[in-house]
Amino acid sequence: MLELTVDEFKERIISKLQTNKSKEVAGATNKEIYYVIASIVNEEILPHWQSTKKRYNEKSCKQVYYLSMEFLVGSLIESNLLNCGMLEQSNEALKQLGFDPDNIYAQEHDAGLGNGGLGRLAACFLDSLASLKYPGHGFGIRYRYGLFEQRIIHGNQVELPDYWLKDQYAWETRKEDEAICIHYHGNVHMFQRNDGNIEFKHENTDKVMAIPYDIPIVGYKNEVINTLRLWSAESVGLDRDGSSEEGMHYYHDLDHKHSIEQISGYLYPDDSKYEGKELRLKQQYFLVSSSIQNIIKDFKKNHQKSLKYLPEKVVIQVNDTHPTLAIPELMRILMDEEHFSWDSAWEVTTKVIAYTNHTTLSEALETWPKGMMEHLLPRIYMIIDEINERFCKGLWFDHQELREKIPELAIIADEQIHMARLAIVGSFSVNGVAQIHTDILKEKEMKNFYDLFPERFNNKTNGITHRRWLLQANPKLSGLITESIGPQWIQRPKQLISLLKYSKDASFLEKFYQVKHENKQILANLIHERTGILVDDQSIFDVQIKRLHEYKRQLLNIFHIIYLYNELKENPNLDMIPRTFIFGAKAAPSYHLAKEVIKLINKVASIVNHDAAIQGKLKVVFLENYNVSLAEKIIPAADVSEQISTASKEASGTGNMKMMMNGALTIGTLDGANVEIKEAVGNENIFIFGLKADEVLNFHQHGGYNATDIYNTDDRISRILDQLNQGEFGSHEIEFKDIYYNILSQNDPYFVLKDFEPYLETHELVEQTYRDKLSWLHKSVTNVAHSGKFSSDRTIQDYATEIWKLKKQV
Numbered sequence: 001m002l003e004l005t006v007d008e009f010k011e012r013i014i015s016k017l018q019t020n021k022s023k024e025v026a027g028a029t030n031k032e033i034y035y036v037i038a039s040i041v042n043e044e045i046l047p048h049w050q051s052t053k054k055r056y057n058e059k060s061c062k063q064v065y066y067l068s069m070e071f072l073v074g075s076l077i078e079s080n081l082l083n084c085g086m087l088e089q090s091n092e093a094l095k096q097l098g099f100d101p102d103n104i105y106a107q108e109h110d111a112g113l114g115n116g117g118l119g120r121l122a123a124c125f126l127d128s129l130a131s132l133k134y135p136g137h138g139f140g141i142r143y144r145y146g147l148f149e150q151r152i153i154h155g156n157q158v159e160l161p162d163y164w165l166k167d168q169y170a171w172e173t174r175k176e177d178e179a180i181c182i183h184y185h186g187n188v189h190m191f192q193r194n195d196g197n198i199e200f201k202h203e204n205t206d207k208v209m210a211i212p213y214d215i216p217i218v219g220y221k222n223e224v225i226n227t228l229r230l231w232s233a234e235s236v237g238l239d240r241d242g243s244s245e246e247g248m249h250y251y252h253d254l255d256h257k258h259s260i261e262q263i264s265g266y267l268y269p270d271d272s273k274y275e276g277k278e279l280r281l282k283q284q285y286f287l288v289s290s291s292i293q294n295i296i297k298d299f300k301k302n303h304q305k306s307l308k309y310l311p312e313k314v315v316i317q318v319n320d321t322h323p324t325l326a327i328p329e330l331m332r333i334l335m336d337e338e339h340f341s342w343d344s345a346w347e348v349t350t351k352v353i354a355y356t357n358h359t360t361l362s363e364a365l366e367t368w369p370k371g372m373m374e375h376l377l378p379r380i381y382m383i384i385d386e387i388n389e390r391f392c393k394g395l396w397f398d399h400q401e402l403r404e405k406i407p408e409l410a411i412i413a414d415e416q417i418h419m420a421r422l423a424i425v426g427s428f429s430v431n432g433v434a435q436i437h438t439d440i441l442k443e444k445e446m447k448n449f450y451d452l453f454p455e456r457f458n459n460k461t462n463g464i465t466h467r468r469w470l471l472q473a474n475p476k477l478s479g480l481i482t483e484s485i486g487p488q489w490i491q492r493p494k495q496l497i498s499l500l501k502y503s504k505d506a507s508f509l510e511k512f513y514q515v516k517h518e519n520k521q522i523l524a525n526l527i528h529e530r531t532g533i534l535v536d537d538q539s540i541f542d543v544q545i546k547r548l549h550e551y552k553r554q555l556l557n558i559f560h561i562i563y564l565y566n567e568l569k570e571n572p573n574l575d576m577i578p579r580t581f582i583f584g585a586k587a588a589p590s591y592h593l594a595k596e597v598i599k600l601i602n603k604v605a606s607i608v609n610h611d612a613a614i615q616g617k618l619k620v621v622f623l624e625n626y627n628v629s630l631a632e633k634i635i636p637a638a639d640v641s642e643q644i645s646t647a648s649k650e651a652s653g654t655g656n657m658k659m660m661m662n663g664a665l666t667i668g669t670l671d672g673a674n675v676e677i678k679e680a681v682g683n684e685n686i687f688i689f690g691l692k693a694d695e696v697l698n699f700h701q702h703g704g705y706n707a708t709d710i711y712n713t714d715d716r717i718s719r720i721l722d723q724l725n726q727g728e729f730g731s732h733e734i735e736f737k738d739i740y741y742n743i744l745s746q747n748d749p750y751f752v753l754k755d756f757e758p759y760l761e762t763h764e765l766v767e768q769t770y771r772d773k774l775s776w777l778h779k780s781v782t783n784v785a786h787s788g789k790f791s792s793d794r795t796i797q798d799y800a801t802e803i804w805k806l807k808k809q810v
């Protein structure tokens with residue numbers, strides 16, 4: 001690693017500015033300085049990137065490829081500086097030259113190529129792979145528009161396109177000479193080869209070029225640079241079809257060009273909900289076909305071996321079912337292009353592909369209409385059909401006990417292709433993302449498959465990179481930690497456990513308190529700048545930041561706030577610790593109820609924040625456009641972390657981990673990774689409430705819950721619902737009626753009313769605990785101390801040894 005002094009770093013900035021822009025520092029804009037810093041980092045990265053590739057090839061080591069429709073990388077300037085070991089020098093050099101480093105780094109537009117947790121997980125995994133020296137790379141799509149930018153106007157979410165490539169993206173390299181051709185539509189021609197075997201030819205296809213853009217993934221101070229390869233759909237280099245009298249087909253060609261470029265046009269903004277559009281299927285095949293062709297090409301180049309040895313050198317992890325077409329695509333190439341028999345192609349494929357499940361929500365389980373697949377990808381459809389035939393035959397003859405269940409197990413049923421079933425049948429590993437989630441898969445949602453293939457199912461509890469989410473996002477706390485226990489925790493996050501010996505040390509706790517308080521002041525300033533709201537930095541910062549979804553139950557949170565407001569109106573002198581409730585959440589543009597909840601939060605905020613009668617005891621803040629960069633600003637200041645999903649619905653959650661790692665105490669249900677957070681920190685250091693997963697699943701199965709009964713018996717609840725129904729928070733009466741009816745006519749599908757009372761009581765306990773400052777700080781430190789388990793380094797270590805059988809390249 002380059003060891004630059006601050007003076008040397010300054011010199012580089014000055015001379016680069018001179019050569020690149022012919023400018024003096026004094027005349028440079030923040031953006032120009034940003035690009036100068038990025039190019040200093042890129043110069044440092046480039047030779048290590050080349051040598052890493054060379055090393056992997058020479059050692060011909062096994063490599064993992066993480067296929068994902070989403071990579072929510074956020075901003076890279078700080079994490080690249082950090083991992084290159086230059087962040088401190090850069091900060092200091094910029095300050096000495098008269099710049100605020102935060103303003104310079106803020107010039108980078110977040111790469112928002114993901115919706116939420118699933119995409120962020122992919123980004124954290126890449127960071128950990130490189131930092132642990134594992135040969136592992138990402139394949140994704142270079143959407144020209146990322147997840148929409150959210151504005152709140154009169155309380156409503158408004159979506160603006162996120163054209164993140166407006167300024168040149170500093171970290172990508174276009175590799176036109178490594179383009180790959182993708183085929184859609186057309187027909188399949190069958191004929192007999194000389195050896196008697198049948199050969200399939202996919203003909204008359206529509207062709208699309210996939211151009212790779214490579215982004216370096218920098219390991220932490222270890223000179224390892226892996227690659228995130230994002231594919232862009234273009235018509236470059238394609239032969240023009242048919243008669244082309246110049247000009248005649250101009251408009252036709254423009255349409256054609258446009259429809260090709262659409263494929264990498266924008267990211268689908270639906271989170272936890274299947275979006276059934278042909279364009280989405282085109283995108284999935286685009287990712288899968290370009291990546292698999294690329295992997296095979298590299299294998300052939302680097303290993304003078306038959307592709308039957310592919311499983312020794314390659315493992316492909318598919319992130320949710322979105323890239324499941326990797327299975328038939330690999331089969332297609334092995335059979336049609338490499339002349340493998342079905343059986344030998346199947347043997348290779350099912351040793352290479354591993355699948356991660358992210359949800360049990362039925363509306364999120366992907367299916368595609370058979371006819372759509374057949375039309376768009378005729379050869380792929382034939383292969384899926386054959387996989388299904390063979391699988392169902394096997395069930396019929398070898399598992400007579402399952403004969404009746406074949407319709408529930410078949411990959412093609414009711415004219416639909418069931419992607420999760422295809423993923424399980426065609427892979428060697430199926431993992432859930434937290435213990436309780438994996439248990440539900442095994443015992444309930446995928447029980448039949450578990451009984452068939454018990455050895456395939458395993459758990460890999462999610463994690464987050466502590467380098468971004470603690471070291472980089474919270475320099476004050478990480479500084480205090482290093483000052484107290486030394487820097488080893490940065491390489492080995494489990495060593496955070498050493499903090500326990502300070503968890504009752506009064507002088508440490510006081511410093512710890514100061515750090516949190518300073519972070520809260522910084523966030524209070526940001527809130528004031530962005531919203532005009534003045535918040536009390538001595539109040540409890542109670543944070544719920546995540547995608548807006550019914551199952552995540554932002555509604556339960558806002559009902560609690562309305563309840564507190566009602567109490568304060570009745571008794572303005574109520575003795576309570578002031579609270580600041582902070583929200584960040586995007587709703588899918590087509591998700592009406594989710595948008596209603598955003599509006600409700602904002603309407604309640606505007607009433608509560610302006611009501612002098614409650615003496616500032618309550619503030620409600622909705623920060624617009626929640627994304628990675630905003631998360632990095634909020635999380636260090638959180639006191640309370642709201643993780644209140646309906647039990648059984650949140651597969652893991654990772655926001656919960658980010659906040660505990662920064663010393664927030666969790667109020668949460670026994671859902672997802674909350675269960676393991678509780679086991680790690682102990683019952684007394686977390687606030688658990690509400691229905692358990694098996695109770696929720698039982699209600700789903702056998703009924704027995706009646707929301708109206710609660711409405712009729714609990715005055716606090718009927719008051720809130722009536723306030724909604726009567727338009728007390730809206731400007732007119734019909735506003736928020738949909739929320740009212742969803743709860744009373746749809747019988748409260750996410751058990752908001754059922755969990756309301758235990759939630760209130762638990763919040764009272766939170767407040768009581770906060771009153772005892774030392775006790776709170778003790779719990780807070782205990783959370784940080786146990787957060788090492790939730791580093792994605794631990795997760796990746798588990799994937800590498802248990803699924804991928806991957807060796808570190810030391």
Ligand SMILES: *Cc1c(COP(=O)(O)O)cnc(C)c1O
Binds near residue numbers: 545
């Ligand atoms: C971590 C993260 C998420 C996931 O949050 P959950 O609380 O686990 O749903 C979503 N969006 C962003 C920007 C994140 O950083």
